Every structure is written in structure tokens, then in C-alpha cells.
Amino acid sequence: MGEIQVDRKKFLATVGAGALAAMTPEDKAEELEHYMIDVLEGHDHDHGHGPHEVEEDQERPSPPRGTGNLFQPSDRVFEPMPDKPTLVDFFNLRFAPARHVLQSANHALQTGQPEETVMACLLHDVVQNLIKVDHGWWGAQLVEPYVDERVAWAIRYHAALRFYPDESVGYEYPDMYNRIFGEDYIPEPYIERDYQHARAHKWYMDARLVTLNDTYAFQDGMDVSIEPFIDIIGRNFKVPKEGLGYGGTPSSHMWRTIANPNKPL
Ligand SMILES: [Fe+2]
Numbered sequence: 320m321g322e323i324q325v326d327r328k329k330f331l332a333t334v335g336a337g338a339l340a341a342m343t344p345e346d347k348a349e350e351l352e353h354y355m356i357d358v359l360e361g362h363d364h365d366h367g368h369g370p371h372e373v374e375e376d377q378e379r380p381s382p383p384r385g386t387g388n389l390f391q392p393s394d395r396v397f398e399p400m401p402d403k404p405t406l407v408d409f410f411n412l413r414f415a416p417a418r419h420v421l422q423s424a425n426h427a428l429q430t431g432q433p434e435e436t437v438m439a440c441l442l443h444d445v446v447q448n449l450i451k452v453d454h455g456w457w458g459a460q461l462v463e464p465y466v467d468e469r470v471a472w473a474i475r476y477h478a479a480l481r482f483y484p485d486e487s488v489g490y491e492y493p494d495m496y497n498r499i500f501g502e503d504y505i506p507e508p509y510i511e512r513d514y515q516h517a518r519a520h521k522w523y524m525d526a527r528l529v530t531l532n533d534t535y536a537f538q539d540g541m542d543v544s545i546e547p548f549i550d551i552i553g554r555n556f557k558v559p560k561e562g563l564g565y566g567g568t569p570s571s572h573m574w575r576t577i578a579n580p581n582k583p584l
Pocket residue numbers: 443444454477478
């Protein structure tokens with residue numbers, strides 16, 4: 320066991336040289352993180368980009384890279400959800416194995432971080448099952464009606480903070496970026512604005528800790544059970560009595576979409 324190794328060549332091959340040249344630095348960084356999470360979760364990463372599949376690829380283009388995991392082409396059969404699903408049901412039936420978020424929450428728990436941080440880590444990337452584009456913002460919106468506002472805030476800003484080091488906590492994401500792409504990374508202006516806003520905010524460390532725990536959450540073959548988090552979820556995530564997706568909140572539809580990826584209604 321150990322951190323998953325990013326094979327630079329293999330990663331670049333999955334993206335494709337043409338696509339890579341057209342990407343902004345931020346797209347590249349996103350792509351790298353998605354790749355690492357997908358490898359960790361055991362998602363097939365060969366549909367479409369390998370050199371041996373070029374011909375087939377031309378006939379059957381890949382979906383946009385920002386498409387969520389539940390909406391990628393696959394033979395997956397979705398197990399039915401209970402009538403009144405809970406967050407734990409979503410973890411077990413839709414997000415599993417969810418290694419990345421569980422490992423990050425586990426690191427927060429084992430190092431004695433506040434319960435709100437554990438909760439934020441547990442939820443910080445689950446929206447990538449739905450959509451990967453702008454996942455900090457989508458992810459915050461997904462959980463906002465059910466959690467403390469600091470938890471949603473931390474999730475919203477972790478996405479921008481990832482691209483900026485903070486030596487005070489030993490966070491060095493941009494180093495890995497340089498190693499893979501061999502260039503300096505300059506985020507787009509809207510990311511920079513969000514970073515500056517978060518940096519000056521009294522809750523800055525809430526979001527920063529999410530990015531820090533993130534770096535401990537790419538451990539190959541390490542399965543973390545949801546069990547140790549069930550009480551924390553009970554205290555920090557308020558599921559409507561009608562079930563998650565049926566409580567008439569501003570994000571209920573997002574949970575229903577995750578529950579029913581095959582339902583075009
Ligand atoms: Fe993230």
C-alpha cells in the first residue's frame with residue numbers, strides 16, 4: 320500500500336496530446352486530479368483515449384470530460400434506492416467505493432480535526448458522481464441545505480485553494496503539478512478571485528484543511544468503511560423526513576438525479 324503513483328506518460332496518454340494542448344492550466348490540474356481519483360476508485364480509464372483505440376474512438380467520441388462518473392458510458396446496473404434514502408444509502412449504493420473522500424475524512428478523524436472538517440472531507444468530492452466541472456461550487460450547493468454553513472463553505476472554496484500552496488500547513492499541490500506538466504501554473508482570474516476571497520475569510524482554514532486532507536487521500540488499495548462516520552453524519556447532516564432528494568430543498572433534484580441516472584424525466 321502507498322500513495323497511487325501517477326505514471327506521467329500513461330496519464331498524458333489518457334488525455335491525448337491534442338486535447339492537452341488545448342487545455343488551460345486549470346483544466347490540466349483538474350484532469351490530473353480526476354485521473355488520480357478515478358484510478359483510486361478503480362474506474363475504467365481506457366475508454367476512448369488509448370492509442371490502440373483510436374479508430375473506435377473516432378466512431379464513438381468520449382463524453383465531455385466534466386461529465387460525472389454516474390453518467391459515463393458503462394454497463395453498470397444501478398441498485399434501487401430505498402424510498403426514503405439517507406446519505407449513507409447514497410454512499411453505499413451510488414458513491415461506493417468512495418475511497419478518496421473516505422480516506423480524506425479518515426485522515427481528518429485520526430488527526431483529531433474538528434467534526435465539521437471531517438464532515439466537509441467526507442462530502443468534498445462526492446458531487447463528482449454527478450458532475451466534475453466546477454466541483455467545489457456544485458459540491459457546496461449539493462449539500463448546503465443539510466449541513467452547517469461552514470461545511471458548505473469549506474467545500475466550495477477547497478476547489479480554488481487546491482491550486483495555491485500554504486507552507487504554514489505544509490500544503491504543496493502546485494509542486495505535483497509542476498512534476499507532471501513541467502510548467503508553472505497560473506490559475507484563471509475567477510479562481511484567483513475566489514482564492515483571495517477565501518484567503519482573507521475567517522473560515523479560511525476550514526477550506527484549507529480539506530485541501531490538506533486531500534493530499535493524504537490517494538492511498539492505493541486502502542478501503543475505509545463508512546461505519547466510523549455514521550454518528551458524525553447523524554449529528555452533522557440533516558436528512559429530511561421524506562428522504563434525501565424528496566425534502567423540497569434547493570438541491571433535492573440533484574440528489575434525485577444521482578439516485579436515478581437513467582430516468583430522463
Ligand atoms: Fe476536490
